[in-house]
Amino acid sequence: MSEISEQQVAHLANLARIALTPEEISSLTSELDTIVDSIAKVQEVATPDVPATSHPVPLQNVFRDDVVGQTLTTEQALANAPESADGRFKVSAILGEEQ
DSSP: OOSSOHHHHHHHHHHTTOOOOHHHHHHHHHHHHHHHHHHHHHHHHOOTTSOOOSOSSOOOOOOOOOOOOOOOOHHHHHTTOSOEETTEEOOOOOTTOOO
């Protein structure tokens, strides 16, 4: 038995200001009915003894110590840059804002 009617889909489309053809309304009615049926099946097995989960595997953040390692000097970082100025990479202007 269908819980979603074409009139309901047409009404919701109108509220959302979405223009739908009769074929689209029919298709969406069928799809929404399938979704409602699927939700009902999940609710049948989602009993109080089944804990709610957002992920099937427990997740845990893994942090490492923040240790300063060897870094490049400014000169090393700019050594292969096509252009540099004042110790920085020089890049072409964007969005037509040529200087």
